Each structure stands twice: as C-alpha cells, then as structure tokens.
Amino acid sequence: MTTQNRENEATRASLELLYDISRELAAALDLRTVLQRVLFLCMRNVGAISGSIIVLDDNGQPVESAIIIGRQIHDHATSQLRVTLERGLAGWVARQRQTVFIPDTSRDERWLRRPDDAEDRTGSKSAISAPLLARDRLVGVITLVHPTPGFFTLDHVALLQAIADQAGIAVLNARLYAESQRQARVMTAVAESAAVITATLKLDDVLQRILEQISQALRVEVVSLALLDAGEQTLEFRASTGGKGQSVIGIRLPIDKGIAGWVAREGRGAIVSDARKDWRFYPEIDRITGFATQSIACAPIRSRGKIIGVMEALNPLEGQFDPDALLVLTGIGSLAGTAIRHAQLFERLEATHQRYRDLFEDSIDSLLISDWQGRILEANRQAVLATGFSKDVLLHMLVDQLHQPDYEKVGDRLLKISAGNPISYESILRTQSGRVVPVQVYVREVNIEGISHLQWILRDLTERKNLDTLRDDLISMIYHDLRSPLANVVSSLDVLDSMLPTEGEAAFRSLLNIAVRSTERIQRLTNSLLDINRLEAGQAVGNRQSVSPSALASEAAEAILPIAQNKSQELTQNVSPDLPLVLVDADMIKRVLINLLENAVKYTPQGSKVSIGGQGKGAWVLMWVQDSGPGIPPADRERIFDKYTRLHAKEGPRGLGLGLAFCRLAVEGHGGRIWVESNPGEGSRFCFTLPVG
Numbered sequence: 001m002t003t004q005n006r007e008n009e010a011t012r013a014s015l016e017l018l019y020d021i022s023r024e025l026a027a028a029l030d031l032r033t034v035l036q037r038v039l040f041l042c043m044r045n046v047g048a049i050s051g052s053i054i055v056l057d058d059n060g061q062p063v064e065s066a067i068i069i070g071r072q073i074h075d076h077a078t079s080q081l082r083v084t085l086e087r088g089l090a091g092w093v094a095r096q097r098q099t100v101f102i103p104d105t106s107r108d109e110r111w112l113r114r115p116d117d118a119e120d121r122t123g124s125k126s127a128i129s130a131p132l133l134a135r136d137r138l139v140g141v142i143t144l145v146h147p148t149p150g151f152f153t154l155d156h157v158a159l160l161q162a163i164a165d166q167a168g169i170a171v172l173n174a175r176l177y178a179e180s181q182r183q184a185r186v187m188t189a190v191a192e193s194a195a196v197i198t199a200t201l202k203l204d205d206v207l208q209r210i211l212e213q214i215s216q217a218l219r220v221e222v223v224s225l226a227l228l229d230a231g232e233q234t235l236e237f238r239a240s241t242g243g244k245g246q247s248v249i250g251i252r253l254p255i256d257k258g259i260a261g262w263v264a265r266e267g268r269g270a271i272v273s274d275a276r277k278d279w280r281f282y283p284e285i286d287r288i289t290g291f292a293t294q295s296i297a298c299a300p301i302r303s304r305g306k307i308i309g310v311m312e313a314l315n316p317l318e319g320q321f322d323p324d325a326l327l328v329l330t331g332i333g334s335l336a337g338t339a340i341r342h343a344q345l346f347e348r349l350e351a352t353h354q355r356y357r358d359l360f361e362d363s364i365d366s367l368l369i370s371d372w373q374g375r376i377l378e379a380n381r382q383a384v385l386a387t388g389f390s391k392d393v394l395l396h397m398l399v400d401q402l403h404q405p406d407y408e409k410v411g412d413r414l415l416k417i418s419a420g421n422p423i424s425y426e427s428i429l430r431t432q433s434g435r436v437v438p439v440q441v442y443v444r445e446v447n448i449e450g451i452s453h454l455q456w457i458l459r460d461l462t463e464r465k466n467l468d469t470l471r472d473d474l475i476s477m478i479y480h481d482l483r484s485p486l487a488n489v490v491s492s493l494d495v496l497d498s499m500l501p502t503e504g505e506a507a508f509r510s511l512l513n514i515a516v517r518s519t520e521r522i523q524r525l526t527n528s529l530l531d532i533n534r535l536e537a538g539q540a541v542g543n544r545q546s547v548s549p550s551a552l553a554s555e556a557a558e559a560i561l562p563i564a565q566n567k568s569q570e571l572t573q574n575v576s577p578d579l580p581l582v583l584v585d586a587d588m589i590k591r592v593l594i595n596l597l598e599n600a601v602k603y604t605p606q607g608s609k610v611s612i613g614g615q616g617k618g619a620w621v622l623m624w625v626q627d628s629g630p631g632i633p634p635a636d637r638e639r640i641f642d643k644y645t646r647l648h649a650k651e652g653p654r655g656l657g658l659g660l661a662f663c664r665l666a667v668e669g670h671g672g673r674i675w676v677e678s679n680p681g682e683g684s685r686f687c688f689t690l691p692v693g
Contacts, residue, residue, distance in 0.1 A: 050070065052066065055140045065081045067081070090141040106149075125146060125149065129143040130157075214332055218325050220314055224241075228264060235252065236252050237251050251288060263298045263310050264307055269329060269330050275296050276293075295314070296312060302337040308341070313325070366382045366387070368380075368394075368399060368455070372454065374398045376399060389431075402429060417444060418444070423442070426441070497516070517559070531665070545583070547581060547582055553573055553614065560597040570609045573613070583691055603684075610628070626683065626685045627684055637678065641674065
C-alpha cells in the first residue's frame with residue numbers, strides 16, 4: 001500500500017471516529033451522561049487508563065464533574081477536583097486555554113502530586129489535558145492519564161483536541177439544559193410551595209406547611225424555623241420536623257450566636273457542608289436537643305423587605321446539598337415571609353374580634369347593632385335580659401319598637417348620626433312584659449367589616465332616677481322644715497337690729513350684720529331650691545317686671561362684696577345705667593347673679609379680680625361674670641349646668657352642684673340662654689341673656 005493510500009485510510013478513519021463521537025454525544029442531554037460518554041470515548045480512542053472532566057460555569061466555577069478509573073465511574077467528585085482546578089494541571093489549562101502534553105508527571109510542576117503518586121505506589125504517569133471550548137466560551141477541562149510515562153504521543157494529543165472540540169458544544173448544551181432543568185425544578189418547588197403555604201391562615205399550620213415543602217424539595221433529615229422577637233435581638237424556634245428536631249421548639253437563640261444568627265444579621269443565606277468546622281456553628285443547640293448537625297442550609301425569611309426569621313435545613317439524605325438548594329430555600333423563604341405575616345395579622349384580627357365580642361357580650365349596658373333603617377342586626381346578653389325578648393325575636397325587631405328615638409337630636413331618618421361624638425338622649429325602654437324602664441341612649445355610627453352600622457347603648461337609669469327622687473324629696477323636706485325656724489331667725493334679727501342704738505358698739509353691729517347676711521344667703525338657697533322644683537315641673541316664671549340691669553348688678557355685687565373683701569379681691573362693675581330695662585323676676589335674676597359671683601369669688605385666687613358686666617344685644621341684654629380662676633375644660637362646659645354636677649378638683653371649694661343648675665333653669669325660664677367661655681388656666685366667663693322689657 002502506498003503512503004498516499006495509508007494517509008487516506010487514516011483520514012477516513014479519523015472522520016469516521018469524529019462522526020461516531022458526534023453521534024454519541026448528540027444522543028444525550030443529561031449533563032452527567034454526557035460527561036461519562038465524553039470520558040469513555042476519549043479513554044477508548046486515546047488509550048487512557050483513567051480520566052476526569054470538570055464542567056465550569058460562566059464565572060469559571062466548577063458545577064459538575066466526573067472521574068473514571070479503569071471502568072469504575074466516580075460521581076460527586078466536584079469538591080475533590082476543585083483543588084486540581086485551583087493548583088493543578090486542569091487549572092493551568094483553564095487559565096491558558098491551551099492543550100498540555102506531559103510525558104512524565106514527575107518532571108512537571110503543573111501536575112499536582114498526590115500521595116498515590118509516590119514512587120512506592122503508582123509513581124510517574126503520562127498525562128494530557130485539553131480545554132473544552134464552545135464558541136470561545138470555556139465550558140470545561142478534560143484530563144487523561146496513563147500509568148506509563150511517555151505513553152501518549154502527539155497523535156494522541158491531536159486526537160484528544162479533536163474530540164474536545166466536538167465535546168465542547170455537547171457539554172455546553174448539556175450544562176445549559178441542566179441549568180434550565182434545575183431552574184424549572186426550583187420554580188416548580190416554589191410554585192407548589194406557594195399553593196400549599198397560602199392555603200391556610202392559621203399560623204401553626206402555615207409554619208408546618210413551610211417546613212414540609214422544604215423537606216420535600218431538599219430531602220433533608222430536619223427542617224426548623226425561627227422567628228425574630230419584637231426587639232429583633234433573639235430568634236425563637238417556632239416549628240421543626242423530625243423526631244429530635246421537635247425538641248428545638250421554644251429555644252431562644254441570640255442573633256450573635258450560630259449560623260442562623262449570622263444569616264439573620266447579614267440577611268443572606270449560607271450552605272455549610274461541615275458545620276462543626278465552621279466558626280459560626282453554635283454547638284449548644286445540639287447539646288440541648290441531642291441532635292448531631294453535619295450540614296446546614298440556612299436562608300432568611302423576609303416580609304416587605306424586612307427579615308422576620310430564618311429557616312434551616314439540616315443533614316441532606318443524599319450526602320450533600322444540591323447546587324440549587326439555597327435557591328430553593330431562599331425562594332420558599334420569600335413566600336414564607338408573606339404567608340407568616342398574613343397569618344400573624346389574621347391571628348391578631350381574630351383576637352381583636354374575640355375581644356370585641358367579649359366586651360360586647362359582657363357589657364353591663366344593653367347594646368344593639370342596627371342598620372340605617374333601624375333593623376336590629378345584633379344584640380348582647382344584657383339587651384336580652386333587659387328587654388325580656390329572646391335574641392331571635394330581637395333580631396326581627398326595629399329599634400323604635402323598643403324605645404322612642406329623639407328625632408330632634410338624631411334627625412329624620414337618623415341623618416344627624418355620625419361616627420364622631422355619640423348622640424345622647426333620655427328615653428323609655430319598653431320590655432316584653434310591658435314594664436317601662438328609663439334609659440339613657442347613646443347612638444353613633446360604627447364600621448363593621450367595611451359596612452356602616454349604628455350602635456345603640458341603652459343604659460338603665462332606674463337607680464339614678466330613684467336617687468334623684470330621694471334627693472328631691474330630701475331637699476323639699478329640708479326646705480319646708482327650714483322655712484319656719486328661718487323666718488323666726490329673720491324676725492329676731494330684725495328686732496335686735498331695731499333695739500340696737502344707732503351709735504351702738506361696732507362689735508355687736510358687725511356680728512349682727514354677719515348673721516343677717518348668713519340668713520339672707522340661706523333664704524336665697526331655699527328659694528332657689530323651691531324655684532328648681534317649680535321650673536323643672538314646667539311652671540312659668542311669674543312676678544315679672546321691668547328692672548334695670550345696672551340695679552340688679554349693683555345689688556348682687558353689694559351682697560357679695562364682704563366675701564370678696566375677705567379675700568382681698570377687687571370686684572368691679574361694667575354695667576351701664578343706660579342699658580334698656582329687662583322684663584324679669586327681679587329676685588330670681590338677682591339670685592342668678594349672686595350665684596355666679598359667689599362661684600367666681602370661690603375659684604378666684606386671693607388678691608385677683610372678679611368683674612360683672614353687661615351690654616345690649618338688640619331684643620336682649622347680655623350679662624356676664626368674669627373670674628380669674630383655673631378655667632373649665634371643654635368637656636365639662638355643658639355638664640356643669642346639670643343638677644348635682646361638680647368638677648372633681650383635688651383642691652378647692654365643694655358644693656351640692658345645684659347653683660349652676662338653678663341659674664340655667666332660671667335664665668331659660670325667662671327665654672334666655674346661659675353658657676360659659678373658658679380656657680384652662682385663663683379664668684372663666686359665665687354669660688347669659690335676658691329679654692328687654
């Protein structure tokens with residue numbers, strides 16, 4: 001055979017070999033299968049005894065590998081080959097992107113010598129290594145070894161390079177396919193987790209479902225979950241899977257301890273292959289639980305960008321964590337944060353509803369919830385007891401079937417009711433038995449689950465009414481029992497006054513004046529009590545006459561002047577004599593002014609000012625009494641005119657709470673109006689209007 005024929009035969013054999021290799025590589029997409037086929041083809045055609053292949057990602061980091069020694073395949077060798085990639089021949093080839101031929105490994109420093117390369121063991125070898133390139137992208141490095149130095153030739157190098165050129169595309173496609181499959185698995189795991197985790201709003205169930213999804217996705221021995229406390233300084237383990245894993249529940253871990261604490265502080269996940277060699281590992285948890293931690297994958301749980309806890313997956317069942325384990329854990333952690341926050345909010349809402357229900361049911365007042373047509377939608381236990389109707393019956397009734405609303409206050413069709421201040425009025429509750437119960441009604445708008453309703457509070461006034469009746473009877477009895485002896489005292493004082501000489505002793509005259517003023521004060525009080533009863537009974541003010549407002553002010557000031565002088569107070573009048581006359585019961589209005597002046601003197605500090613004034617206002621005359629006292633809070637400015645109402649000051653004068661009630665009844669009995677203008681710490685001005693005569 002000629003040389004030309006031999007070359008043609010060799011060329012045809014090479015082409016057939018490359019075709020067969022290309023067909024073999026194209027028959028699989030699984031990355032591990034492709035790697036094994038590439039190694040087998042290279043070893044068979046080049047004559048190597050052992051070989052390895054490392055697949056690199058776009059950052060030059062190993063993602064998969066395979067080693068074949070003889071006919072034995074070694075999987076999961078990436079960590080073993082990582083050292084070779086960093087300091088050995090494969091690393092040099094990857095960096096230089098050049099094929100290397102080493103006839104004797106003992107004479108080349110690029111070969112990473114291992115203990116089995118010693119002379120008394122395997123000794124020197126022959127090796128070739130080539131980069132796997134695909135469209136100028138480095139996708140891996142293949143290395144072939146023969147135990148005999150000088151075994152490989154340049155023809156072997158050329159053949160390996162040709163196979164490597166064919167294998168580069170196949171390895172890249174398989175790597176991309178593996179990455180897409182891995183991403184698909186991650187997305188599937190996350191999607192399935194989303195559907196399962198969000199299927200409930202009970203916090204304990206949510207936590208357990210999160211752990212179950214992680215356990216299924218990562219196939220690990222134990223999964224645990226810890227949440228940050230309110231101060232964000234401690235992690236509390238709230239849930240765990242596995243037998244011994246359950247004992248971790250309730251343990252609190254400071255965030256400066258352990259891998260979980262590090263993840264909570266740093267806000268990023270971590271995979272630790274050998275936990276006990278990691279400086280962050282905290283062995284105290286293992287000591288407490290009796291569990292032996294080997295490998296850990298840990299990721300933070302986030303909600304609205306804030307870390308609220310961590311998840312740990314411990315000890316994978318297949319020896320080590322997959323490259324996508326942290327990606328899966330982080331994805332589920334993002335879902336978990338939202339689900340946990342929703343469950344916590346739901347639990348708080350449920351607790352709030354329960355507290356509202358307890359308050360609603362246990363209230364001592366009758367509570368009703370109605371719509372804006374007055375149909376009763378809810379009633380508490382006290383409403384059932386007070387009305388005598390069963391709850392089923394109440395829920396088919398209208399509010400106005402139980403009591404007569406004050407439509408002047410609540411408005412036609414209840415339009416004056418709002419969510420602000422409740423409207424209050426007195427009414428009569430009609431019970432099933434026909435008994436009538438006096439009630440104070442408070443009604444306001446409330447929002448329940450986004451729908452506007454009305455809340456009615458019916459407070460039983462029976463006891464208060466009975467007490468008011470007893471008070472009124474007692475006051476009436478005192479008044480009638482005082483009249484006769486008081487009249488005798490007044491007569492006796494008049495006789496004593498006539499018996500004393502005009503130039504009598506000053507001491508006796510002073511004592512007599514004190515007694516006279518005191519009896520006059522008692523007379524004013526008893527007359528006011530009588531007037532309160534008459535005016536509350538609806539009797540009209542009689543004995544009206546045209547009187548000068550200036551004269552009324554002067555007489556009232558004269559009666560109070562001695563009390564003001566005792567406190568070194570300045571009492572001034574600013575009531576013009578030119579004011580129009582007013583048509584009033586002079587004695588009653590004078591008592592109104594005296595009451596207001598007495599209060600002003602009581603509450604004004606020693607040495608301060610009290611003034612009385614008046615001015616015309618068309619058909620009315622406005623009069624006022626100004627003090628320099630502590631002022632009246634806004635919330636009390638209306639109620640101080642009610643009977644028996646007193647401001648509960650820690651210090652200061654006290655009374656029965658009838659003076660201002662008399663003033664209001666007397667002024668309103670004349671058709672006028674009375675009010676107070678005041679700011680705390682700035683004194684008070686009591687104003688009232690009287691009709692012009």
